[in-house]
Amino acid sequence: MVSKTLFSVDPEPEEDDYDRQAAIGSSFWGANALRDAVPWPGSTYIILDRAQGRAITMIDGRLSLESDACATGSATWVCIENKGWFGFRNTASGKYMGHDGRKNIYAVKDRHQAWEFFVARPCPDGGYLLLTTHYDMLLKMRVGDDGRSLVAREEGGTVWEFIKV
Template identity: 40%
Template sequence: MMQEAKDTGPDLYDSASVADSTTAGELTPPHSVSMADDFVDYLDSPEPDNKTGAPWPGNTYIIRDPDSQRQITLVRGQLRLAPHLGNQGGYHWECIEKDGWLGFRSPSDHLHIGHDNRRNFIASAKDHKPWEYFNTRAHPKGGHILLVVHGWQQWKMAISKDGHGLIETMDEGTAWEFVKVVSRFHP
């Protein structure tokens, strides 16, 4: 079920603005690492079915909407639901735990998925604090609902009406699929 969301700005998929994002004189530092160097993507996975049940701390996942096959992705600093972008990264999420609460952190920049005070999901915090606390609940038709602390309640993560944003709702929420990503460095 898609929900109403506030438009957060220009189209994040505008190819002209992506082409203009690099200016002369800016070089990639020699210590940068491609996400493709660290993880085996689910499309290349030797396992025929690497979809899992509930996310578990210590594992890395692609969090995907099974209906659209799009995944939660950081696109130019914005948390969006996007199609698979190949080895460009931004869609792997480490599952961590603090005080019994789950969290989802980008392995490349250690930003946590959280929510703001306008019901939008963002990824800007370096720490795992209450705005980044998650719980899960199995959905009877498959997948898992992601729940966040909202005052004394738990609200659900849902896809916004525009089909790209992620918002908090008291309604049904989205049943997410967690696809385990295998690290090349750890079995």
């Protein structure tokens, strides 16, 4: 039986017990996945909301944050580079994460162009903000008000963790 949880849980965690080489709970993800990895072109990642532990997942052509991503959809993303900008292509659909011009994050484009450009900005306490271009500014990608969708806003970016798989 395959576990549907993303991470194994230590019953008595120590105060500073963050393990970069922690085994992911499901055999689907693989025991050698590297937590808190630095996003880099050519590598494949699971991208998690660091606070909630939910993965950016493609389900039936739509993005959603899922805690049980291995059972619901595709949660692996290849990081690519174009003109110095990062892009994230879903491994199952081949579509690039980007925004629709109305500040909603989606993954429908076959090419990595301006509204699929991202910057991964390191955060002082770990993780990264993902910023995307919108005309002459960078917007922060964050969890939408519904708790599952993704949006791009000037304020309130979500801290993301990259797990290299």
